Amino acid sequence: MRVAVCQLNSREDRDQNLRVARDLLERAAGAGAELAVLPEYVDYLGPGKTAPKPESADGEFAQFFGRAARELGIWVHAGSFHESGPDDEHTYNTSLVFSPQGELTATYRKIHLYDVEIAGRVSYQESRSVAPGAETVVAEIAGVPVGLSICYDLRFPELYRRLAIAGARVLVVPAAFMMHTGRDHWEVLLRARAIENQCYVIAAGQIGDHEPSRTCFGRSMVIDPWGTVLAQAPDDITIATADLDMPRLDRIRAELPSLANRRL
Numbered sequence: 616m617r618v619a620v621c622q623l624n625s626r627e628d629r630d631q632n633l634r635v636a637r638d639l640l641e642r643a644a645g646a647g648a649e650l651a652v653l654p655e656y657v658d659y660l661g662p663g664k665t666a667p668k669p670e671s672a673d674g675e676f677a678q679f680f681g682r683a684a685r686e687l688g689i690w691v692h693a694g695s696f697h698e699s700g701p702d703d704e705h706t707y708n709t710s711l712v713f714s715p716q717g718e719l720t721a722t723y724r725k726i727h728l729y730d731v732e733i734a735g736r737v738s739y740q741e742s743r744s745v746a747p748g749a750e751t752v753v754a755e756i757a758g759v760p761v762g763l764s765i766c767y768d769l770r771f772p773e774l775y776r777r778l779a780i781a782g783a784r785v786l787v788v789p790a791a792f793m794m795h796t797g798r799d800h801w802e803v804l805l806r807a808r809a810i811e812n813q814c815y816v817i818a819a820g821q822i823g824d825h826e827p828s829r830t831c832f833g834r835s836m837v838i839d840p841w842g843t844v845l846a847q848a849p850d851d852i853t854i855a856t857a858d859l860d861m862p863r864l865d866r867i868r869a870e871l872p873s874l875a876n877r878r879l
């Protein structure tokens with residue numbers, strides 16, 4: 616299965632963000648991708664005060680990407696968007712997956728929220744405006760079980776182990792990883808999740824500056840179950856593609872059966 620990671624620089628203009636996302640999906644389809652993955656917060660990445668009204672999981676955002684999937688005839692993982700939350704103060708940070716027929720086939724809400732204070736570098740309290748999801752999700756995409764996660768979830772290996780035990784063979788990580796943490800942690804964490812769970816990892820990131828003071832690391836990548844980076848996007852708004860080879864995954868799991876040898 617050929618897959619594409621789409622790397623964006625979403626900002627305050629929601630319509631422009633969606634136009635760029637659609638353009639990258641067209642490039643992914645043109646490159647023969649069966650599945651294209653967008654990053655976290657495709658719809659908007661800017662100051663809280665100018666954020667658009669959150670939408671339901673069958674609102675305009677969902678309709679836009681359902682239509683794109685149908686018109687392009689590919690699976691679309693629409694990164695994440697601001698979904699209406701449990702109360703007026705909180706949204707959900709939500710991923711939607713669409714089939715080539717444009718049907719919504721899976722929904723995942725980010726479980727681990729980025730509440731971090733790194734002196735002089737990162738100050739972020741996601742839980743002030745976002746409510747955590749409570750369910751792990753393995754989606755069937757083109758006949759392959761795919762474990763869903765979002766950004767900061769990447770730091771919690773127990774989530775991915777649970778997804779692997781539930782049958783996931785591919786792990787998807789749409790992200791807006793910070794530059795400060797990303798340059799040291801992003802690739803190491805992604806490769807670790809791939810190796811320890813013997814899964815392909817598809818990680819699509821936001822790149823560059825976002826108002827008021829956030830810089831995202833980018834480096835969207837596809838990694839195989841041996842931990843080899845198969846494709847990495849350059850520092851630009853662009854796509855990168857790779858081919859997932861499921862018999863290779865089966866060989867790795869058979870020859871080095873660390874998943875099967877678990878004792879805890």
Ligand SMILES: NC(=O)CC(=O)C(=O)O
Pocket residue numbers: 729766767770791792793796797
């Ligand atoms: N932005 C995030 O949710 C996570 C991140 O940047 C990090 O874990 O570092």
